[in-house]
């Protein structure tokens with residue numbers, strides 16, 4: 032008994048120490064506030080993209096972000112595919128034809144420009160990374176293709192465990208929304224490096240991207256508020272779709288699979304019981 | 313396909329299973345199905361068999377459904393499907409010239425036919441053909457000078473050579489199939505005429521294949 | 523084993539074939555008639571689950587390899603091509619990426635099951651060591667697989683792990699450059715890792731074959747840790763008893779697996795691996811996949827390069843010596859009250875080590891890691907040898923049938939003579 036209780040005492044002490052140590056660390060790591068959890072239409076087991084929101088987000092991307100950011104794995108054809116912004120094929124073709132794509136070489140050996148087609152990917156604003164850096168004060172605007180899955184924030188214990196149960200996967204879009212709405216004047220005493228801007232949510236707070244969005248900047252035709260907050264949510268949702276274009280299908284199939292497995296599991300449970308019913312075990 | 317229980321009422325060949333259960337039954341005073349089983353009605357048998365059949369059937373359906381994604385992934389993917397149209401400018405192609413372009417990874421022959429070639433194709437009686445088809449069915453009305461065919465021999469898939477063979481159409485070097493100026497099979501082992509791709513004129517001198 | 527040669531083919535053709543290649547008899551004896559202790563609990567279904575996961579990884583991996591290209595400038599894009607364009611490519615990739623984690627969850631349960639019930643003890647030492655080899659091969663396979671998508675974590679994980687070998691005195695640098703095929707992790711490294719990642723699972727399958735052979739030769743251990751004495755009384759035939767139980771457990775495991783595939787497919791991965799590999803910039807906080815974290819914590823807890831690497835490898839190697847480090851004659855923790863306590867302490871320590879491995883190695887966290895690392899080794903090298911000498915085990919049942927009977931009656935165990943002689 033004594034051994035037992037002292038062992039458990041030791042384990043409890045170790046647990047406390049561990050929690051304490053990580054808690055102390057957590058405090059200084061969190062000088063940067065944790066992004067707010069927004070209510071995303073695509074969160075949770077039945078969450079799906081809202082095509083209207085994706086269309087608005089696409090507009091923000093096209094008119095604002097795409098001036099500096101590429102989206103190399105986004106193809107014009109994707110705009111008309113299932114589970115996306117639900118543009119018609121004609122609309123997607125129209126968007127594509129607004130862009131000039133470099134093709135070639137032709138029979139004379141020259142590269143040439145032609146209007147975009149559905150099979151083209153979204154044209155990058157700069158011919159290469161160095162050109163992009165040169166035009167942006169030395170900083171490279173990251174590609175949008177999987178950016179919403181490439182960003183996250185520290186959740187810590189026990190939040191990271193509960194997230195697995197509530198199926199929370201929207202850390203990337205939370206962060207993007209927070210970043211886009213997180214521009215502020217640098218607090219007194221903070222020395223901003225030349226060319227950098229103060230952002231509450233950016234790691235280190237000094238970000239090369241100037242505040243990209245302001246109220247009223249992009250015209251919405253569906254009556255949604257034309258605010259930085261709304262723009263940020265919409266473009267973040269759009270980026271999530273660009274990063275995970277099959278989310279709707281995934282969750283739909285997932286639901287069918289779950290139901291199927293539960294039924295099969297139930298049948299197997301009774302079969303197993305029946306098979307074992309004549310054996311003591 | 314019901315799963316059969318090795319039970320004492322149903323001794324199983326091989327001894328071991330039946331023996332084991334009898335022993336368990338006798339020595340361990342286990343009250344289980346076996347005791348009941350001696351007086352088992354056909355009703356309980358049916359219910360049990362139903363459970364086994366239902367479980368097996370649901371499992372089989374699941375296994376089949378699971379196989380689908382693994383089969384489907386072999387089909388052309390979305391990026392391949394998106395490349396399925398090719399646009400061709402015909403203006404640089406001189407009369408009497410055949411050019412080859414690519415569509416879906418296949419060679420497409422575009423033949424700018426001379427009046428003599430058109431005439432020989434039109435004048436051929438259908439009775440001379442292995443795969444009878446009039447020339448008019450192989451070209452667009454008013455554009456008879458343009459023959460657009462898939463450049464794959466209908467025998468076993470080689471690419472025939474242009475302006476060769478007895479009919480001055482195509483000759484396949486692999487096993488000697490001969491096609492005429494309309495791309496119709498005339499001699500050799502190939503069974504069918506050269507296939508026509510779907511295409512349309514967008515202007516007088518431009519076509520879109522696919 | 524009894525029951526092994528009872529198979530008699532019925533048809534003439536079957537008899538002709540069987541007398542030339544007795545494969546149906548082999549299947550019959552190992553998957554149908556094979557006697558299974560009747561007191562096994564659900565911890566014993568993880569062997570079947572592991573076999574299933576190996577097949578699942580091989581099937582999904584072979585399909586991924588049909589679309590993947592191991593070439594540094596395009597590998598990241600190819601994985602995204604699988605995710606976006608290939609029919610159900612997202613599903614197959616999420617099955618494979620999460621499948622690796624499920625494989626490790628199952629193997630850890632399997633290993634801890636063996637440690638709890640003393641499954642490594644005579645005559646199962648070789649069986650156990652084959653298991654440790656499978657575990658090592660799995661780690662190598664998963665590590666190299668994680669490099670293939672060529673994201674930031676792929677690249678820097680490969681850099682850090684291959685650099686472990688640079689700790690070897692004198693020849694370290696040469697060995698590392700030989701592993702890389704260059705002066706840093708690069709395209710040659712990616713290519714050889716792909717080749718080996720394709721090969722190793724089949725070697726695992728081979729060792730699994732040996733593992734099962736050894737198992738069927740010595741027979742399964744069971745929660746009471748007593749051998750089958752009377753096949754008729756103590757065991758049930760594999761089919762249908764174990765088969766149906768394994769399939770049921772597998773489906774329950776699949777529900778768990780599907781939760782990850784369909785709803786939180788990126789939960790176990792790291793967001794930095796969605797950033798293409800950049801040899802010029804290391805992510806702020808690099809961590810290996812969760813299944814390596816305890817060993818990673820051990821590596822970092824030693825303030826010496828060579829020492830850290832040796833400790834890490836020793837932490838795995840010590841498992842192979844477990845059959846000789848545990849001096850107790852009694853197998854199952856069920857009859858070893860003290861060992862049972864220490865087992866759970868060890869399990870908690872292992873989990874905590876994993877947690878510490880995920881935290882930045884600094885300040886208090888480092889000190890805790892060191893204490894936990896020390897305990898990890900003390901458990902194997904001090905506690906287990908001594909426990910066998912000083913612990914007084916509870917009386918062990920004479921047979922499985924007795925144990926089952928006792929359980930049914932809810933009463934005390936049928937005593938197999940005096941308890942004393944069971945201890946050394």
Ligand code: HEM
Nearest residue numbers: 579580583584586587590619622664667668670671720723
């Ligand atoms: C023991 C079995 C196996 C394990 C534990 C394993 C593990 C892994 C892991 C952890 C990854 C990285 C997943 C990611 O984050 O993207 C991966 C990727 C990959 N594996 Fe395997 N694997 C196994 C078997 C195989 C086999 C047999 C093949 C067949 C060639 C294969 C082909 C691939 C390919 C092509 C990738 C890269 C695509 C991707 O990242 O999703 N794997 N594997």
Ligand code: FES
Nearest residue numbers: 465467468484487
């Ligand atoms: S493939 Fe053309 S003749 Fe055989």
